[in-house]
Amino acid sequence: MIDPDSDRPAYRQLADKLREDILNGTLPPGAALPSEERIHQEVGLSRNTIRRAIGTLRQEGLVIVDPPRGTFVRMRGPEKLVLLEPGDSATVRVPTPAQRRQYEVPEGVPALIVERADGRLDVYPADLTRIQSSEPPPKKK
């Protein structure tokens, strides 16, 4: 399954395999991934290497880890709709610890920061939002 002679590093090969299992439904949302020790027994890689593969899936938002219960395919709720009104602007940041504390964004999740026309800031977990331009305001002509 994992080819040590491949140009592709072992941890990426493992991440690819798990990602495919998630995206094709073999590991459905909410399902537990095999434990690190279990994967070690199955594929022979060291725990460090396995953790690295799972770490990339965490970055991609595909799994969440709930220690020490296990690692689970992420349940993705419906996307939250964020309307961008004229005069608003938005940026995406991987928040620093200070920003995370300030806006209560979960660790590792990019934050969508909307600067409203009136100066207020709205912050959302970027991977569960859909951004749309507001409808053009009614204009009398």
Add this chain to the structure above:
Amino acid sequence: MIDPDSDRPAYRQLADKLREDILNGTLPPGAALPSEERIHQEVGLSRNTIRRAIGTLRQEGLVIVDPPRGTFVRMRGPEKLVLLEPGDSATVRVPTPAQRRQYEVPEGVPALIVERADGRLDVYPADLTRIQSSEPPPKKK
């Protein structure tokens, strides 16, 4: 400098210290970070732990790594303005390897994916973009 008895893990303490040096200008854009070996001699942490700290700064978009030349404070060009027209919508994703290759998004950087009203997809590195509604901002003053 690093307190092994702190609740805060050593790798986070180191990341905090380097982040502060970057944000306050001690390490200006383009500057090389000390090598992993150099940091090891300075703070005593293992290379693994140092790499983990630097890895979090990579996720935050603060540094780029150009092996084996070194690790450098990221030069951030001006933000690219992305206009969201009525009928467009946008999402943020950490791209899978396939998407990164397709759209040439740097590793570890979230991607802003804009679905245009006509069905086209535009993809940008999310941390160097500013999103605005296409409607002109209301006049102030």
Add this chain to the structure above:
DNA sequence: AGAGATTTGTACGTATGTATG
């Protein structure tokens, strides 16, 4: 041209801590 040093990347093994069930 070649040899050696430097620096990051990958991968292994080991140990200990902490929270859950």
Add this chain to the structure above:
DNA sequence: TCATACATACGTACAAATCTC
């Protein structure tokens, strides 16, 4: 109480690319 499972952290080794002498 005990086993399970993830988190942190140490050490080691080798590879690959770049730079210098």
